[in-house]
Amino acid sequence: MPIARIRASTPANARSLSGSSPSPAPSVTAYDPTQDQERVRGQLALWLVGLMAAIALLSLLFVMVASDKDKGDAVKAVLQVVFSPIIGLVGTVTGFYYGQKSKSG
Numbered sequence: 001m002p003i004a005r006i007r008a009s010t011p012a013n014a015r016s017l018s019g020s021s022p023s024p025a026p027s028v029t030a031y032d033p034t035q036d037q038e039r040v041r042g043q044l045a046l047w048l049v050g051l052m053a054a055i056a057l058l059s060l061l062f063v064m065v066a067s068d069k070d071k072g073d074a075v076k077a078v079l080q081v082v083f084s085p086i087i088g089l090v091g092t093v094t095g096f097y098y099g100q101k102s103k104s105g
Helices: 034-065 069-104
Strands: 004-009 026-029
Touching: 034 069
Parallel strands: none
Antiparallel strands: 004 026
């Protein structure tokens, strides 16, 4: 059974008991997930790119502030563990997002 959205429509000559226009009568249309999918894909891509940028900026800031070589090595180790998978995710999501956009139009 398909999901439906209810849209309101009011006849032009309709009046309620108080003399003002009545509440619109609902009409049912089939749900089209395309707009919601595009919105969520865009938000996901932006969040992942923002996360990647935040990690890069914070690690750069930490390296600039850190005076000890050991701290720099610790940041390098953390970036190898955290940053590499994020770059893979961002690449996958943006490739999928723009690939779907080019297919659809």
